[in-house]
Amino acid sequence: AQSVTQPDIHITVSEGASLELRCNYSYGATPYLFWYVQSPGQGLQLLLKYFSGDTLVQGIKGFEAEFKRSQSSFNLRKPSVHWSDAAEYFCAAQSMEYGNKLVFGAGTILRVKS
Amino acid sequence: GAGVSQTPSNKVTEKGKYVELRCDPISGHTALYWYRQSLGQGPEFLIYFQGTGAADDSGLPNDRFFAVRPEGSVSTLKIQRTERGDSAVYLCASQGGGKSGANVLTFGAGSRLTVL
Numbered sequence: 001a002q003s004v005t006q007p008d009i010h011i012t013v014s015e016g017a018s019l020e021l022r023c024n025y026s027y028g029a030t031p032y033l034f035w036y037v038q039s040p041g042q043g044l045q046l047l048l049k050y051f052s053g054d055t056l057v058q059g060i061k062g063f064e065a066e067f068k069r070s071q072s073s074f075n076l077r078k079p080s081v082h083w084s085d086a087a088e089y090f091c092a093a094q095s096m097e098y099g100n101k102l103v104f105g106a107g108t109i110l111r112v113k114s
Numbered sequence: 115g116a117g118v119s120q121t122p123s124n125k126v127t128e129k130g131k132y133v134e135l136r137c138d139p140i141s142g143h144t145a146l147y148w149y150r151q152s153l154g155q156g157p158e159f160l161i162y163f164q165g166t167g168a169a170d171d172s173g174l175p176n177d178r179f180f181a182v183r184p185e186g187s188v189s190t191l192k193i194q195r196t197e198r199g200d201s202a203v204y205l206c207a208s209q210g211g212g213k214s215g216a217n218v219l220t221f222g223a224g225s226r227l228t229v230l
Binding site: 004006032034036041042043044045046049051090094099100101102103104105106107 | 118145147149154155156157158159162169170172173205207217218219220221222223224
């Protein structure tokens with residue numbers, strides 16, 4: 001069955017440091033891939049998406065993600081983290097192979113140290 | 115409307131009671147999804163509507179859960195004989211068409227259900 005794995009439950013980085021959040025997917029064919037962010041008490045906000053083409057995608061708030069087919073990965077990165085980036089981040093995948101439903105990973109909670 | 119609206123934002127009920135949660139999607143969006151998010155977990159798919167019909171209800175956990183979308187816009191998630199394990203945040207999302215909106219879900223803020 002299709003699945004999305006986020007290996008890190010929690011990550012703590014210092015403000016100004018770089019960030020990488022990991023995401024791996026298990027699908028028959030390459031799905032559409034997404035990263036969402038959820039702040040406490042807020043809804044899910046789309047950061048970026050990958051459908052096809054350029055494997056490095058740019059998103060909002062200075063985030064980017066790189067699709068690597070050979071590793072079945074779609075890791076999220078940011079060169080310099082701000083305190084306001086503290087939130088929970090969800091990787092998600094969608095494929096017509098399994099209907100049209102968006103499947104989420106379990107999430108990674110990002111803490112930012114000042 | 116400008117975004118996906120969900121009501122109520124919070125609902126506290128007693129075990130065994132009936133609950134309705136409402137979702138008002140973005141105007142013109144034909145696809146609507148319901149998800150459930152338990153504490154410490156990612157959102158879990160429940161059901162997906164394309165227009166008025168349920169295109170995929172494979173995520174509904176049991177027959178106590180039911181959802182409708184009679185006019186292809188507003189949707190209601192209905193939970194009968196609530197149990198403590200139903201406590202979660204219920205998220206609704208709608209999906210736009212066209213090249214820029216295709217396959218992108220916009221989520222509401224959720225309805226937090228607490229079953230005592």
